[in-house]
Amino acid sequence: MTQLLRSWVESANAAETDFPLNNLPYGSFVTPQTSRRCGVAIGSQILDVSALEQVGLLDLPQDNVFAEGTWNRFMALGPQHWAEFRAFLTDALGDGSPRQGDLQKHLVPMARAAMEMPFTVTEYTDFYAGRHHAFNVGSLFRDPANALPPNWLHMPIGYNGRASSVVVSGTDVIRPNGQLKSPDMDAPVFGPSKRFDMELEMGAIVGTPSDGPITVQQADDMIFGYVLLNDWSARDIQAWEYAPLGPFQAKATATTISPWIVTKAALEPFRTSTPPREKELLPYLREPGPMLFDIELEVGLAPEGKPETILSRTNYSEMYYSAAQQLAHHASSGCPMRVGDLLGSGTISGPEKQNRGSLLELSWGGREPLTLNSGETRTFLEDGDTLTLRGAARGDGFRIGFGACRGKILPARDLP
Amino acid sequence: MTQLLRSWVESANAAETDFPLNNLPYGSFVTPQTSRRCGVAIGSQILDVSALEQVGLLDLPQDNVFAEGTWNRFMALGPQHWAEFRAFLTDALGDGSPRQGDLQKHLVPMARAAMEMPFTVTEYTDFYAGRHHAFNVGSLFRDPANALPPNWLHMPIGYNGRASSVVVSGTDVIRPNGQLKSPDMDAPVFGPSKRFDMELEMGAIVGTPSDGPITVQQADDMIFGYVLLNDWSARDIQAWEYAPLGPFQAKATATTISPWIVTKAALEPFRTSTPPREKELLPYLREPGPMLFDIELEVGLAPEGKPETILSRTNYSEMYYSAAQQLAHHASSGCPMRVGDLLGSGTISGPEKQNRGSLLELSWGGREPLTLNSGETRTFLEDGDTLTLRGAARGDGFRIGFGACRGKILPARDLP
Known part of the structure; x- marks a missing residue:
């Protein structure tokens, strides 16, 4: 996977973005309208996965994994769930995905978000x-x-x-x-x-x-x-x-x-x-x-x-x-x-x-x-x-x- | 207060107990019958304050202070509540207290309890x-x-x-x-x-x-x-x-x-x-x-x-x-x-x-x-x-x- 994976989020296909579909890093953000959320960076956008969880679009083994807006609970699910969630995101954000309609309304422009600590540091x-x-x-x-x-x-x-x-x-x-x-x-x-x-x-x-x-x-x-x-x-x-x-x-x-x-x-x-x-x-x-x-x-x-x-x-x-x-x-x-x-x-x-x-x-x-x-x-x-x-x-x-x-x-x- | 304070818990009045009424230290315990509880040592007994909270005998500014069986939430209430709670315990466990009847049923013999970490160590x-x-x-x-x-x-x-x-x-x-x-x-x-x-x-x-x-x-x-x-x-x-x-x-x-x-x-x-x-x-x-x-x-x-x-x-x-x-x-x-x-x-x-x-x-x-x-x-x-x-x-x-x-x-x- 050393070739660019194309996304329906156009800004993710730009050569100099930090956040192409190949990346999908995990962060925590707030906006003037929303409390702390877990988000995934894609191009110039953040996919609000706390919102996706709330509306039932995610298949996770527990409730409220993203409710606190930090990634600790997700990490605690273990490597198999890390891989399954990444596969879901790669598919759902990929060019031509049938999920585009569902996900598009949960994209937040990075310019509107302030970033918080992505996880609680234990030690x-x-x-x-x-x-x-x-x-x-x-x-x-x-x-x-x-x-x-x-x-x-x-x-x-x-x-x-x-x-x-x-x-x-x-x-x-x-x-x-x-x-x-x-x-x-x-x-x-x-x-x-x-x-x-x-x-x-x-x-x-x-x-x-x-x-x-x-x-x-x-x-x-x-x-x-x-x-x-x-x-x-x-x-x-x-x-x-x-x-x-x-x-x-x-x-x-x-x-x-x-x-x-x-x-x-x-x-x-x-x-x-x-x-x-x-x-x-x-x-x-x-x-x-x-x-x-x-x-x-x-x-x-x-x-x-x-x-x-x-x-x-x-x-x-x-x-x-x-x-x-x-x-x-x-x-x-x-x-x-x-x-x-x-x-x-x-x-x-x-x-x-x-x-x-x-x-x-x-x-x-x-x-x-x-x-x-x-x-x-x-x-x-x-x-x-x-x-x-x-x-x-x-x-x-x-x-x-x-x-x-x-x-x-x-x-x-x-x-x- | 360098004189012994007398308690209706008789074992607390013995000269060589670690836990007279003057002490009232805070711990966490389990018994074969109960999950993790917050307790206060008094003589050879433990007063189950998680149970007291559940039955409404405590006057605390929040719910579920003792529900997790550790003392972190109580500590977070601050010094005024530390003092008020200690005053309540000193009074309620004191010789002749009218609360003896209420509290007696929430005493657990130390011999039946196993101690756990009394608080979660942050750092x-x-x-x-x-x-x-x-x-x-x-x-x-x-x-x-x-x-x-x-x-x-x-x-x-x-x-x-x-x-x-x-x-x-x-x-x-x-x-x-x-x-x-x-x-x-x-x-x-x-x-x-x-x-x-x-x-x-x-x-x-x-x-x-x-x-x-x-x-x-x-x-x-x-x-x-x-x-x-x-x-x-x-x-x-x-x-x-x-x-x-x-x-x-x-x-x-x-x-x-x-x-x-x-x-x-x-x-x-x-x-x-x-x-x-x-x-x-x-x-x-x-x-x-x-x-x-x-x-x-x-x-x-x-x-x-x-x-x-x-x-x-x-x-x-x-x-x-x-x-x-x-x-x-x-x-x-x-x-x-x-x-x-x-x-x-x-x-x-x-x-x-x-x-x-x-x-x-x-x-x-x-x-x-x-x-x-x-x-x-x-x-x-x-x-x-x-x-x-x-x-x-x-x-x-x-x-x-x-x-x-x-x-x-x-x-x-x-x-x-």
């Missing part, structure tokens, strides 16, 4: 599994010869993040206050982060629960879909707080995700392998097949009232560990995984400077300011800056897009 | 805020002169734990598998943890949400109650995985809590201050009054089929940071806090060897095995061991107890 885990990012950060804070921590090539290093801080694209991000102490200071001060940064990541969403160790294949089967993810990070808060228990308040302000869950099913044609192993992995982490995806990614920065500059372009296939490997590692201690768990990939930097996925790397720790198209320079984010992540897998004449993952930086709160 | 955070524990661990892994990390006296160091792994007392704990690598090994192996440990902690439960920074006083007001908490820890998995992002699979197997939420209201007579500051705290972390509690704690270990040995006795007042300070720090970046969030205090060791709250400290990294009453020795936990935490605040002729916090170690799962 959020973030990884550090990009080889180039880990090398860059290790080179910055240690030295290039000892850039990778000793464990790094043996396991996907991760930490538990804060689910309450995950927000949908379009939500403003207030610059955090926190404890700051540079090495030349005797004691910390409390104030606004001066090194507030973004991290270009992908997020994987767990759709099937587990209660014990799982294989990498089982982990891949459990993943429902993917989103773009910006792991906002206060580098100065992190530098002072992180030893010995890891990042905490540095990563708790916000994590922004794109509004559409692109299903694993839509990404199947774009599977690709992780890079060659530099050290052999333990058996529980070995992949039985390709479990990454070829997804082009970019990040743009627009200062307040100014045009955007693309800061970086990279690809999800740069990851050293796939989400399936991360999930298998996550469950290896017996940690129960649940429907709605979100796994951040870690920053996805590529091999060259123009492929770096964070300002920490792009400005090399603040020592090499970037010049924007507007002539301004940046080391870290300034108030009023808008960051936008974009991503797409490219087929023959179509793209599987994620929609924008955007956030604007507001000034820090007054101190108490 | 779980664990701290490292005991001065003696941090000194001991720092002395073991570094040296006594540099035992405390530089940030330790300036902030309560914490990390996000895994809410899905929190279980109620009585749940068996399966020894985790994980990556193990001692310094003399070339590469890690995957297998059962050989240094599986307990940590004696208290847990604080957030009952009121916040969405932005809060003061320490506001944080104290937000706390609904406290439980005993055992943060099971695989020291060998942690040693290899923790740099640079902190503990992950080492702490994801299980965290056990006691079955009864002892309310902050019940603990009010036992408030005490944190120890003197060794360095002045930043204003956002300063306490306006005493926010710790004088709670005696102990941990016992019983090998399979053998009597128990008390390993350690300590007191919650040994903490350097209170739960209110931890919560204020947690929210300082703008991190949203929610009803049902659980905050582990960190290991509560006292100044002497017999006050240490983990086997890591008690056996000094495994180098000084403990001898049990049975004649066996222990460095870390063995399969079949049952660990029990107990705790109580002591008034004049009564105690505010938590019930046991117990878990038995089962052998690791077979490797895949």
Whole structure:
């Protein structure tokens, strides 16, 4: 299925839409007239599946799957129902479908809708599994010869993040206050982060629960879909707080995700392998097949009232560990995984400077300011800056897009 | 209220019950005849408040507060309703109450009930805020002169734990598998943890949400109650995985809590201050009054089929940071806090060897095995061991107890 599938929704057949019939990503939206609904993106339209359920046009094994306007209950139905529902949508939205008349009245123009969180995040885990990012950060804070921590090539290093801080694209991000102490200071001060940064990541969403160790294949089967993810990070808060228990308040302000869950099913044609192993992995982490995806990614920065500059372009296939490997590692201690768990990939930097996925790397720790198209320079984010992540897998004449993952930086709160 | 309040439930007036009328802790239980219910402990009995709600004996602002058998909806009603409900219970269960006839038929003997998780854990955070524990661990892994990390006296160091792994007392704990690598090994192996440990902690439960920074006083007001908490820890998995992002699979197997939420209201007579500051705290972390509690704690270990040995006795007042300070720090970046969030205090060791709250400290990294009453020795936990935490605040002729916090170690799962 690497050819465009044609839909009777004309805008879905345009070459540069994020949402052709091949995609069919899942989101949550409101309009001035309607409460929160589950919707499927198709071209410039959203198919209101909460309405379809209400009027009895869906064949689902339970009532009220879409009544709350989030996708958690649907995920909990399991992989067979995921496949059947996708087959129904592909058929019903396809060119010449006899269902066009029924469905057309439940299309909502995207321009009239505001997007909400597509699912309730149960728990959020973030990884550090990009080889180039880990090398860059290790080179910055240690030295290039000892850039990778000793464990790094043996396991996907991760930490538990804060689910309450995950927000949908379009939500403003207030610059955090926190404890700051540079090495030349005797004691910390409390104030606004001066090194507030973004991290270009992908997020994987767990759709099937587990209660014990799982294989990498089982982990891949459990993943429902993917989103773009910006792991906002206060580098100065992190530098002072992180030893010995890891990042905490540095990563708790916000994590922004794109509004559409692109299903694993839509990404199947774009599977690709992780890079060659530099050290052999333990058996529980070995992949039985390709479990990454070829997804082009970019990040743009627009200062307040100014045009955007693309800061970086990279690809999800740069990851050293796939989400399936991360999930298998996550469950290896017996940690129960649940429907709605979100796994951040870690920053996805590529091999060259123009492929770096964070300002920490792009400005090399603040020592090499970037010049924007507007002539301004940046080391870290300034108030009023808008960051936008974009991503797409490219087929023959179509793209599987994620929609924008955007956030604007507001000034820090007054101190108490 | 440091005198015993007398109840018409006679067992609640016994000197050594955990559950006099002064306590009234909240739990969740099932019996062979009934589904999951909310209950209040009184002497050897449980008052079935889900049943009281059903028959219309409670005056609550919403329907179905106790219908699910967890205390989250009640917590969400807010502090005024917490106080009103406690006043109702204190009156209705008091000696000579005219409500005795109505309530008596809704008492369930504890011996007939099995306890469930008293609340749904929204997110779980664990701290490292005991001065003696941090000194001991720092002395073991570094040296006594540099035992405390530089940030330790300036902030309560914490990390996000895994809410899905929190279980109620009585749940068996399966020894985790994980990556193990001692310094003399070339590469890690995957297998059962050989240094599986307990940590004696208290847990604080957030009952009121916040969405932005809060003061320490506001944080104290937000706390609904406290439980005993055992943060099971695989020291060998942690040693290899923790740099640079902190503990992950080492702490994801299980965290056990006691079955009864002892309310902050019940603990009010036992408030005490944190120890003197060794360095002045930043204003956002300063306490306006005493926010710790004088709670005696102990941990016992019983090998399979053998009597128990008390390993350690300590007191919650040994903490350097209170739960209110931890919560204020947690929210300082703008991190949203929610009803049902659980905050582990960190290991509560006292100044002497017999006050240490983990086997890591008690056996000094495994180098000084403990001898049990049975004649066996222990460095870390063995399969079949049952660990029990107990705790109580002591008034004049009564105690505010938590019930046991117990878990038995089962052998690791077979490797895949």
